[in-house]
Amino acid sequence: MAKMSFEDAATRYGAEPGGGAPTKVKITFVDSQGQARSVEGEVGSTVMETARRNDIPEIAAECGGACACATCHVYVDEKWAEKTGKASQMEEDMLDFAFDVKPNSRLCCQITVRPELDGLVITTPAQQG
Amino acid sequence: MNQLKEAAIETDVVIVGAGPAGLFSVFELGLLDIKAHVIDILPRAGGQCSELYPEKPIYDIPGLPVCTGQELTDNLLKQIEPFHPTFHFNEMVETLVSLGTAEKPEFRLSTDAGKIFHAKVVFIAAGGGSFQPKKPPIPKIESYEGKSVFYAVRRMEDFRDKNVVIVGGGDSALDWTLNLQPVAKSITLVHRRDQFRAAPHSVSAMQELVAAGKIDFRLGQITAVEGEDGELTSAVLKGNDGVEEKLACERLMPFFGLTMKLGPVADWGLQLNENLIPVDTEKFETSHPGIFAVGDINSYPGKLKLILSGFHEVALAAQKAHRYVYPDKKLLFQYTTSSTNLQKKLGVS
Numbered sequence: 001m002a003k004m005s006f007e008d009a010a011t012r013y014g015a016e017p018g019g020g021a022p023t024k025v026k027i028t029f030v031d032s033q034g035q036a037r038s039v040e041g042e043v044g045s046t047v048m049e050t051a052r053r054n055d056i057p058e059i060a061a062e063c064g065g066a067c068a069c070a071t072c073h074v075y076v077d078e079k080w081a082e083k084t085g086k087a088s089q090m091e092e093d094m095l096d097f098a099f100d101v102k103p104n105s106r107l108c109c110q111i112t113v114r115p116e117l118d119g120l121v122i123t124t125p126a127q128q129g
Numbered sequence: 130m131n132q133l134k135e136a137a138i139e140t141d142v143v144i145v146g147a148g149p150a151g152l153f154s155v156f157e158l159g160l161l162d163i164k165a166h167v168i169d170i171l172p173r174a175g176g177q178c179s180e181l182y183p184e185k186p187i188y189d190i191p192g193l194p195v196c197t198g199q200e201l202t203d204n205l206l207k208q209i210e211p212f213h214p215t216f217h218f219n220e221m222v223e224t225l226v227s228l229g230t231a232e233k234p235e236f237r238l239s240t241d242a243g244k245i246f247h248a249k250v251v252f253i254a255a256g257g258g259s260f261q262p263k264k265p266p267i268p269k270i271e272s273y274e275g276k277s278v279f280y281a282v283r284r285m286e287d288f289r290d291k292n293v294v295i296v297g298g299g300d301s302a303l304d305w306t307l308n309l310q311p312v313a314k315s316i317t318l319v320h321r322r323d324q325f326r327a328a329p330h331s332v333s334a335m336q337e338l339v340a341a342g343k344i345d346f347r348l349g350q351i352t353a354v355e356g357e358d359g360e361l362t363s364a365v366l367k368g369n370d371g372v373e374e375k376l377a378c379e380r381l382m383p384f385f386g387l388t389m390k391l392g393p394v395a396d397w398g399l400q401l402n403e404n405l406i407p408v409d410t411e412k413f414e415t416s417h418p419g420i421f422a423v424g425d426i427n428s429y430p431g432k433l434k435l436i437l438s439g440f441h442e443v444a445l446a447a448q449k450a451h452r453y454v455y456p457d458k459k460l461l462f463q464y465t466t467s468s469t470n471l472q473k474k475l476g477v478s
Contacts, residue, residue, distance in 0.1 A: 060388075062257055062388065062389050063177070063181055063182075064434055066181075066182060066185070068177075068181040068182045068185065069181060069386075069388075070386065071388065092322075092324070093326040095321075096297065096298045096299060096320070096321065096322075096326055096385075097263065097297075097299070097385050097386035098385075099263075099265050099266050099350075099385065100266070100350065101321050101350075126266060127266040129263055129388035129389075
């Protein structure tokens with residue numbers, strides 16, 4: 001079996017070879033009272049996992065990220081909506097169980113952190129479950 | 130006390146929760162001749178598997194390349210059949226009191242249905258806690274609950290000749306729209322979009338009723354309620370266009386699925402860590418001897434909330450449980466492949 005080069009290993013573990021794109025991005029969570037918290041999100045993880053790891057309030061994520069509970073409901077800042085993309089059919093179905101759903105509503109377990117999301121701004125609703 | 134003792138159900142183990150960890154506990158304990166009663170707040174077995182994702186595929190059960198939440202539940206039920214567990218559904222364990230000693234534990238449990246159990250050991254396999262209906266953020270809604278706001282239908286008569294508003298787009302919302310339509314004076318179904326995540330035949334039956342003018346369908350959400358002494362007189366519908374409108378109604382049924390609340394487990398005197406029960410990784414026993422915690426509800430260094438972790442945990446916990454239930458018996462480790470003793474218990478010998 002061929003030995004894995006450093007570059008192969010770096011690619012496999014999510015880092016870009018040659019130190020190009022960042023492996024960490026800044027994500028800001030604004031709670032329902034307007035308080036902002038900026039944290040580092042790891043490329044490849046989800047926005048929900050980033051929130052949980054940093055003890056962001058107002059995100060319950062009861063099912064742990066299986067898109068099965070609608071308790072990681074967030075509003076994506078309109079400037080970022082295009083970059084985060086649209087909800088899948090499964091996610092839209094689950095959003096039926098969230099409260100006060102708006103056109104920019106997403107379940108943040110379904111948003112993967114990517115280098116181009118550096119600076120992402122998310123607002124959390126007052127009530128998840 | 131004697132009267133209580135007479136009325137109590139005597140068993141080796143009470144398992145709190147009928148999800149995958151609770152069901153497989155029946156199996157591992159059963160192989161060690163430990164008889165189980167299983168209590169769950171839901172009306173059926175399966176826990177999150179059957180409640181949250183019955184149709185979704187699971188790919189990480191060892192030896193099963195793919196199965197749905199419901200298939201896993203059905204297979205587990207089949208696997209534990211030889212041990213004849215007794216299920217108590219639609220019941221929540223409210224109190225857990227220790228009667229014994231650390232060497233010879235004994236417990237008294239009571240449910241919200243008034244049943245009393247006496248058990249030598251307790252397995253808490255309660256996952257994320259008990260499932261309860263999600264309550265929408267409508268101001269003062271709690272003062273109407275049980276009188277004119279309902280999260281489930283207990284008696285159809287409560288809705289006879291009433292103007293009923295039903296909110297939601299899933300199977301519960303549609304089932305009750307269809308079932309209550311002949312009974313109610315009027316039905317207004319409110320949902321945020323004109324797509325429904327429900328059985329196709331229910332969706333088409335509902336659409337036919339709308340087309341025939343027998344029920345009303347409105348896009349939007351309910352943001353406020355009005356009434357007096359718990360009796361509703363109207364609900365405010367905020368349309369997707371932002372326009373608000375008052376709907377005269379005497380009954381409101383919001384269907385936003387279920388949420389998990391830790392519930393009474395928090396009051397059982399066990400050490401807790403962020404709503405989880407810390408256990409050791411040798412026996413998966415809690416801070417109280419004889420009470421075990423398995424599956425998603427426990428915590429220990431490196432814990433992963435995987436179904437397969439729960440299966441491993443119950444096998445080890447059962448070994449220690451045997452010492453409490455049969456203090457004088459020596460436990461011989463045996464394999465189901467070769468032990469005629471185990472095969473007899475499984476009914477395959």
